Amino acid sequence: MALSIEDIKKIAHLARIEVSESDAAATLTKLTGILGLIEQMQAVDTKGIAPMSHSQDVVQRLREDVVTKTNQREAFQKVAPVLGNGSTDQAVDSGLYLVPKVIE
Amino acid sequence: MINCSLKALGQMLAKKQVSSVELTQEFLNRIDTLNPEINAYIALDKNKSLAQAKAADIRIAAGSAAPLTGIPIAQKDIFCATGWKTTCGSKMLANFVAPYDAHVISQFDAAGAVNLGKTNMDEFAMGSSNETSYFGGVKNPWDFTRVPGGSSGGSAAAVAARMCAAATGTDTGGSIRQPASLCGFTGLKPTYGVVSRYGMIAFASSLDQAGPMAKSAEDCALMMNVMAGFDERDSTSLQRDKEDYTRDLNKPLNGLRVGLPKEFFADGLDANVAKVVETAIAEYKKLGAEIVEISLPNTGLSIPVYYVLAPAEASSNLSRYDGVRYGHRAAEYTDLMDMYCKSRAEGFGAEVKRRILIGTYVLSAGYYDAYYLKAQQIRRLIAQDFEEAFKHCDVIMGPAAPSTAFKAGEKVDDPVAMYLQDIYTISTNLAGLPGMSIPAGFSAGSDGKALPVGLQIIGNYFDEARMLNVAHQYQQVTDWHTRMPELNTLKEVA
Numbered sequence: 001m002a003l004s005i006e007d008i009k010k011i012a013h014l015a016r017i018e019v020s021e022s023d024a025a026a027t028l029t030k031l032t033g034i035l036g037l038i039e040q041m042q043a044v045d046t047k048g049i050a051p052m053s054h055s056q057d058v059v060q061r062l063r064e065d066v067v068t069k070t071n072q073r074e075a076f077q078k079v080a081p082v083l084g085n086g087s088t089d090q091a092v093d094s095g096l097y098l099v100p101k102v103i104e
Numbered sequence: 105m106i107n108c109s110l111k112a113l114g115q116m117l118a119k120k121q122v123s124s125v126e127l128t129q130e131f132l133n134r135i136d137t138l139n140p141e142i143n144a145y146i147a148l149d150k151n152k153s154l155a156q157a158k159a160a161d162i163r164i165a166a167g168s169a170a171p172l173t174g175i176p177i178a179q180k181d182i183f184c185a186t187g188w189k190t191t192c193g194s195k196m197l198a199n200f201v202a203p204y205d206a207h208v209i210s211q212f213d214a215a216g217a218v219n220l221g222k223t224n225m226d227e228f229a230m231g232s233s234n235e236t237s238y239f240g241g242v243k244n245p246w247d248f249t250r251v252p253g254g255s256s257g258g259s260a261a262a263v264a265a266r267m268c269a270a271a272t273g274t275d276t277g278g279s280i281r282q283p284a285s286l287c288g289f290t291g292l293k294p295t296y297g298v299v300s301r302y303g304m305i306a307f308a309s310s311l312d313q314a315g316p317m318a319k320s321a322e323d324c325a326l327m328m329n330v331m332a333g334f335d336e337r338d339s340t341s342l343q344r345d346k347e348d349y350t351r352d353l354n355k356p357l358n359g360l361r362v363g364l365p366k367e368f369f370a371d372g373l374d375a376n377v378a379k380v381v382e383t384a385i386a387e388y389k390k391l392g393a394e395i396v397e398i399s400l401p402n403t404g405l406s407i408p409v410y411y412v413l414a415p416a417e418a419s420s421n422l423s424r425y426d427g428v429r430y431g432h433r434a435a436e437y438t439d440l441m442d443m444y445c446k447s448r449a450e451g452f453g454a455e456v457k458r459r460i461l462i463g464t465y466v467l468s469a470g471y472y473d474a475y476y477l478k479a480q481q482i483r484r485l486i487a488q489d490f491e492e493a494f495k496h497c498d499v500i501m502g503p504a505a506p507s508t509a510f511k512a513g514e515k516v517d518d519p520v521a522m523y524l525q526d527i528y529t530i531s532t533n534l535a536g537l538p539g540m541s542i543p544a545g546f547s548a549g550s551d552g553k554a555l556p557v558g559l560q561i562i563g564n565y566f567d568e569a570r571m572l573n574v575a576h577q578y579q580q581v582t583d584w585h586t587r588m589p590e591l592n593t594l595k596e597v598a
Contacts, residue, residue: 008461015419015464016426016441017457018449030458031465033520038466040408041478044485051480052487054310055296055536056565060339075203081433084443097429100440 003032105130106266107588110175110323113269117164117174124164124174127269128157128218131176135221135267138591141248144261146181146239147189147222156218163216171326173216178268180259181222182229183314184303185209192305193225193237193255196431196451206303207335208272208314215330220268224258227453228422229279229307231255232525235516236455243512244287245589247553250509253283253525259317260287264556266588270318270327274304275539276311277410278505278529284317284541285504285558290575290585291317292324293529295565296536297342300335308417309340311410311533320585321542321575325349328568344566352573358392360574363497367403368528374507376547380557381503384544384578388501391577398493398500402486406531407523409486412466412479413534418456419463425451458519487535490562499574500562503528504541508555528560538563542575543584556587 008028012019019027073095083091083098091098105113105122116122132150139145153176160174184190184202186209191197205213212219226236234242234257242257244250245265252261256273260283263271273280275293284291292315299314306312316327328349335341362385369378389395427433427447434446452460466475493500506527515522532539541558549555559578563571579585 003465007465011461011465011468013445014468015460016423016444016448017452017460018445027458027461030519031461033518034411034458034462034523035465037520037523038408038412038462038475041405041412041482042474044405044478044482046478046481046485049481049484051477052484053480054340055487055534056340056342058297058340058342061336061343063336072203076429079200079203079430081427081429081431081447082435084433084435084437091428091433099428100437100443102440 003028003035106134107586109320110172110269110318110326113175114171118169124157124160124218125154127174128153128176128220131220131268138265138267142243142245142261142265143240144223144242144258144265144267145178145221146191146224146258149188149221152187153218153220160216160218170215172212172330174218175269176218176220177212178220178223178259178262178271179209180256180272180274181225182274182305183209183272184305185219185222188219188222190222190305191238192229193227193239194451194453194456195238196425198238198432200430204303207300207337208304208331211330211333217330223262223271226255226257227456228305228418229255229274229276230418230455230459232278232282232522233510233515234258235512236453238453241512244509245591246288246555247509247549249511250549250555251286251512253286253505253509255279256283256317260284260289263287263289263317263319264589265591270316270323272314272331273317274312274314275533276307276414277533278526280315280317281504281529281539281541281558281560282525286509286556288543288556288558288584288587289317289319290321290324290540290542291315292328292540292568292571293532293538294328294332294568295538297340298566298568299331300338300341302335302337306421308414309421310417311414320579321572322350322353324540325353325572347569349569349572352569353576355573356392357388357574357577360393360499361396361497362388362393363396363398363493363500365398365400365403365493365500365502367400368502372506372524372527373503377503377507377557380545380547381559384559385501387578387582391581396497398496400489400493400531402482402489403527403531405482406486406534407527409479409482409534410530411462411523412475413483415459415463416467416476417463419460419467422456422460427451455519483534486531490535490537494564499571502560504558504560508547508549508557532562537565538568538571540571540575542578543587545584
């Protein structure tokens with residue numbers, strides 16, 4: 001199926017990646033080429049073949065329901081990004097991460 | 105000293121002919137000289153490296169050294185290492201200092217090895233030339249106008265230019281073996297699940313596997329002894345007994361059945377590469393191997409299948425980079441959605457974005473069956489091809505890459521041409537099989553410079569020890585693996 005500029009914008013929105021008009025046009029060309037390559041799959045008859053998601057036939061291990069991880073909030077908050085919008089502070093406050101307001 | 109095997113270095117350290125501090129300093133000096141040109145390392149921390157070397161010297165003096173104690177190892181920048189910048193070659197993580205250690209890093213630390221620095225790589229391991237790195241390309245030590253391959257391009261150049269004793273890499277579609285072929289050294293991608301992925305930044309989780317990149321099969325075996333093993337923190341780590349990967353190195357190859365897949369010698373393979381590979385196979389005949397023709401009929405489909413599955417998994421894995429808790433956040437944004445979209449648009453490079461978009465598309469409503477499910481079904485056919493082939497042979501051999509190192513910039517605007525670099529390596533990732541590339545000779549490039557060619561050896565599941573044996577025996581009767589690029593001119597200039 002041929003992709004359009006509108007498709008690119010829709011996919012980019014789903015992927016949460018901003019694309020400019022010129023980016024979208026360039027991306028369309030490249031993705032069309034890649035999808036052309038992928039299209040070769042359609043010639044194969046795969047009726048009745050079980051999909052393979054993993055090379056080893058293993059199941060998820062279970063473990064005892066006990067705490068195994070220590071609290072590393074401070075270490076993790078140290079690598080928080082800069083807040084932005086004019087502030088050079090880290091986007092953290094009282095052990096929480098700061099993001100734009102989502103609830104009025 | 106820089107050209108010594110890991111075993112020889114270990115013996116020199118044990119006999120106190122050299123200290124780990126001296127050895128580490130020697131490599132750091134060489135890095136100082138060569139790295140400004142080659143760009144193999146993107147993070148160095150001499151104090152950290154030397155502190156580890158000092159600790160190793162104390163351990164050696166105390167008589168409790170392990171085989172790799174005091175040996176300087178380069179770590180691909182995909183592995184989190186506490187206190188080290190861990191960028192995965194991306195602007196997204198350009199300022200990320202890892203707060204914990206990857207399992208692979210912990211294993212080397214426990215062995216007393218020295219972390220010499222973090223090596224350059226294609227952004228999020230997506231690439232076959234190291235040109236997608238936010239920190240710039242890496243030069244192939246054999247010819248500075250050419251790429252080292254990718255995605256483990258920095259580790260590859262570091263091993264080839266002897267800027268480390270050995271290095272780690274990861275291989276999702278060929279990222280250890282293709283650079284090993286293009287830079288002329290020995291690289292092994294183990295069976296999926298043998299080396300823990302904990303703390304190894306995820307690209308395509310059902311395919312990603314870490315492995316050693318070193319000067320010889322014996323060195324790779326010693327590295328595997330450190331890297332491999334069960335780790336409960338990786339849900340796909342396999343519960344198996346600890347192995348000694350050096351155990352079979354010296355076995356003779358009499359009666360070894362070598363399968364040659366006819367699809368690996370068809371159109372698309374450079375004639376000079378084919379010649380080198382055929383000469384290597386003739387050498388195996390002399391060593392007592394029996395050659396069997398086999399077929400892997402779905403080889404050609406491995407690339408389309410991979411470019412559905414890997415981007416699909418990547419689009420999911422990379423959704424974690426949202427600018428909230430770590431990584432790049434846009435400087436200016438209006439609301440939360442705008443923050444996500446701008447942070448990701450700015451933080452990811454073009455190839456990573458392409459793959460996220462492809463992955464998002466093939467997983468989106470209405471297309472799942474036609475792309476993702478279909479690819480998973482063909483993945484099984486590819487794995488079955490190998491299952492059938494291994495009924496007739498013990499190992500499979502062929503080229504690791506379709507050509508020698510190509511010119512920087514040559515394929516950068518043509519993703520499909522770049523993807524074809526991995527035609528001989530991707531199918532083993534899809535099947536989860538182990539594969540390696542060993543130096544098999546040279547072929548003259550268009551401008552006359554000799555460029556390395558790799559021979560790929562693919563084994564059955566968990567057959568790494570046998571593959572290392574097969575490679576080691578070849579390295580006993582050939583000296584391709586001892587060749588190193590002439591870099592003296594550069595040293596004089598510096």
